[in-house]
Amino acid sequence: EVQLLESGGGLVQPGGSLRLSCAASGFTFRSYSMSWVRQAPGKGLEWVSGIGGSGTPTYYADSVKGRFTMSRDNSKNTLFLQMNSLRVEDTAIYYCVKYGSTSCCSDWGQGTLATVSS
Amino acid sequence: QSALTQPASVSGSPGQSITISCTGTSSDIGGYNFVSWYQQHPGKAPKLMIYDVTMRPSGVSNRFSASKSGNTASLTISGLQAEDEADYYCSSYTTSSTYVFGAGTKVTVL
Numbered sequence: 001e002v003q004l005l006e007s008g009g010g011l012v013q014p015g016g017s018l019r020l021s022c023a024a025s026g027f028t029f030r031s032y033s034m035s036w037v038r039q040a041p042g043k044g045l046e047w048v049s050g051i052g053g054s055g056t057p058t059y060y061a062d063s064v065k066g067r068f069t070m071s072r073d074n075s076k077n078t079l080f081l082q083m084n085s086l087r088v089e090d091t092a093i094y095y096c097v098k099y100g101s102t103s104c105c106s107d108w109g110q111g112t113l114a115t116v117s118s
Numbered sequence: 119q120s121a122l123t124q125p126a127s128v129s130g131s132p133g134q135s136i137t138i139s140c141t142g143t144s145s146d147i148g149g150y151n152f153v154s155w156y157q158q159h160p161g162k163a164p165k166l167m168i169y170d171v172t173m174r175p176s177g178v179s180n181r182f183s184a185s186k187s188g189n190t191a192s193l194t195i196s197g198l199q200a201e202d203e204a205d206y207y208c209s210s211y212t213t214s215s216t217y218v219f220g221a222g223t224k225v226t227v228l
Contacts, residue, residue, distance in 0.1 A: 035217070037164075037219075044121070044207060044219060044220070044221045044222040045156070045158075045164065045207050045209075045219040045222070046219060047209070047216060047217040047218065047219060050215075050216070050217070057215075059214070059215050059216050060216075061119070061216060062119065095163060095164070100166075100169055100175075102152065102169070102170055103152040103154065103169060103170065103211055104154070104209070104211075104217050105154065105156075105164075105166065105209070105217075106166050106169065106175065107166075108163040108164055108165070108166075109163065110163050111163060
């Protein structure tokens, strides 16, 4: 059974940083691309970033490009999202998501809430 | 990348069929067969219902079906049931090698 467990969310001031983690199990982690998808309170889903199974390539939504960095440690089956220069509008639940055999997004974690507020 | 266009809400009575549309452009829906649909109940993570335009993951009811024509994809729920009441999102791969979601459709079972 695929399990994705996010952590690292919390309250941070505008301009600050957070590092999200996602511990994966139940599948061969290095064989699958992964993504982060976020959902602002009461709003819809927004794809944030994606990464290949080996760690490259990486892709980002225009809204986070240059501020967020996605990476992975295949030796520890863990996915990361480094979020810098955070803005109030980055406040959201961040979901760790596994790709299926052909495309995103077959399995979702329960999410971690990042709140950017002064 | 602009969000895909979905109706804000769709409703139907138990047993009826409803269809949710999802309109994009030739840079996303029209250009690739990587359209997916997700169901989200309040307070829960989204669940994949359809992938690659028409494919159902194992465990998803065959009451859910989908199609695509040009730049518009559609999800049909047949034999509507109370547990189908949820938000539904479409998504597509794009020419930028990213993904774009629709704004979501609230399905209400009357």
